[in-house]
Amino acid sequence: MATHKLLLLPGDGIGPEVIAEVKRLIDWLNAQGIASFETEEGLVGGASYDADKVSVTDATMAKAQAADAVLFGAVGGPKWDAVPYEVRPEAGLLRLRKDLALFANLRPAICYPALAQSSSLKPEVVEGLDIMIVRELTGGVYFGEPKTITDLGNGQKRAVDTQVYDTYEIERIARVAFDLARKRRNKLTSMEKRNVMKSGVLWNEVVTQVHQREYKDVTLEHQLADSGGMQLVRWPKQFDVIVTDNLFGDMLSDIAAMLTGSLGMLPSASLGETDARSGRRKALYEPVHGSAPDIAGEGKANPIAMLTSFGMALRYSFDMGDLADKLDQAIAAVLARGLRTADLAGDGATIVSTAGMGEAILKEVQALHG
Numbered sequence: 396m397a398t399h400k401l402l403l404l405p406g407d408g409i410g411p412e413v414i415a416e417v418k419r420l421i422d423w424l425n426a427q428g429i430a431s432f433e434t435e436e437g438l439v440g441g442a443s444y445d446a447d448k449v450s451v452t453d454a455t456m457a458k459a460q461a462a463d464a465v466l467f468g469a470v471g472g473p474k475w476d477a478v479p480y481e482v483r484p485e486a487g488l489l490r491l492r493k494d495l496a497l498f499a500n501l502r503p504a505i506c507y508p509a510l511a512q513s514s515s516l517k518p519e520v521v522e523g524l525d526i527m528i529v530r531e532l533t534g535g536v537y538f539g540e541p542k543t544i545t546d547l548g549n550g551q552k553r554a555v556d557t558q559v560y561d562t563y564e565i566e567r568i569a570r571v572a573f574d575l576a577r578k579r580r581n582k583l584t585s586m587e588k589r590n591v592m593k594s595g596v597l598w599n600e601v602v603t604q605v606h607q608r609e610y611k612d613v614t615l616e617h618q619l620a621d622s623g624g625m626q627l628v629r630w631p632k633q634f635d636v637i638v639t640d641n642l643f644g645d646m647l648s649d650i651a652a653m654l655t656g657s658l659g660m661l662p663s664a665s666l667g668e669t670d671a672r673s674g675r676r677k678a679l680y681e682p683v684h685g686s687a688p689d690i691a692g693e694g695k696a697n698p699i700a701m702l703t704s705f706g707m708a709l710r711y712s713f714d715m716g717d718l719a720d721k722l723d724q725a726i727a728a729v730l731a732r733g734l735r736t737a738d739l740a741g742d743g744a745t746i747v748s749t750a751g752m753g754e755a756i757l758k759e760v761q762a763l764h765g
């Protein structure tokens with residue numbers, strides 16, 4: 396059995412609390428011989444600043460480069476509000492994304508039947524929802540140059556951001572999205588603003604060409620990003636995989652997030668290019684939520700987003716889709732029994748701690764393994 400190298404970066408606040416529940420699962424998988432994970436831990440964010448005066452050390456970066464995947468908790472908190480900008484906790488995460496060249500951000504929005512009532516939309520609109528947003532993460536308007544504010548000298552200033560995409564950037568993110576669609580319901584929706592933006596015209600053209608050349612078996616649709624946002628809240632189940640640029644992806648994935656109820660439920664993956672020789676790709680898996688300083692240390696954090704982030708690692712880094720499916724089934728079963736962390740509390744729910752939720756999910760995984 397192949398041994399997989401995992402770097403755990405718990406970070407700050409509830410990060411270590413939710414990662415502890417992944418460790419519980421990994422320990423059991425290793426002990427049973429179901430999988431073989433070799434784990435190392437490192438500091439990131441405020442925890443790293445406290446120890447080494449930087450938000451991530453070169454030594455930790457070297458470990459991240461050498462790992463098969465990185466599992467990241469969360470960083471930040473009021474304790475580090477006044478530290479210098481370059482070493483603020485978030486800078487550690489940005490360096491990881493940049494140095495590992497993680498250009499594809501995958502954010503699934505899954506609504507477990509038991510949580511359909513927690514969404515701000517009608518239960519029938521979201522119940523059983525399972526869509527994936529693929530956002531380009533290293534290009535576009537957040538990084539394009541020039542990026543300036545100029546004083547025009549007449550009491551006015553001019554701010555410029557530059558939306559820029561090259562063909563190769565669109566091709567590689569399109570391939571990630573088409574590949575995902577093939578493993579799901581075989582449908583991809585590409586979103587841009589070709590009606591008003593040249594980058595949208597090129598995006599549309601390149602995605603269409605990649606489809607014609609390499610993925611004719613996948614159904615491809617194009618939508619303008621604004622009407623796509625509207626469709627996401629009108630009838631989200633029409634989508635399978637959505638691919639879009641950095642800016643639109645930022646907004647559309649947050650909209651999709653709210654369909655599912657709680658921040659404590661949302662995992663994400665960030666993937667780099669596949670190495671032609673080893674077939675491996677750099678990958679970082681993290682919950683969408685932050686370090687939740689308001690509940691840190693109280694055992695109230697919901698570990699599901701962290702556990703499903705590990706589930707994404709099983710699926711996309713380790714080719715263990717069956718195990719990831721079992722983890723999803725276990726989570727659905729625990730929720731269906733009415734167990735909830737405080738963030739999901741509702742009528743008739745049994746409130747459990749972070750560890751209580753982690754233990755209950757592990758028990759279900761164990762039961763599914765007979």
Ligand SMILES: NC(=O)c1ccc[n+]([C@@H]2O[C@H](COP(=O)([O-])OP(=O)(O)OC[C@H]3O[C@@H](n4cnc5c(N)ncnc54)[C@H](O)[C@@H]3O)[C@@H](O)[C@H]2O)c1
Nearest residue numbers: 469470471472658659684685686687688689690696697738
């Ligand atoms: N990727 C990251 O590490 C990341 C992401 C967002 C925010 N942050 C940082 O986290 C800190 C707090 O930011 P914020 O309050 O805006 O966002 P947050 O996601 O930490 O918390 C927002 C709200 O959601 C709740 N919440 C979040 N995750 C939860 C979970 N797993 N279980 C139960 N409740 C949960 C929190 O208690 C809080 O009320 C800041 O320093 C911010 O910069 C880090």
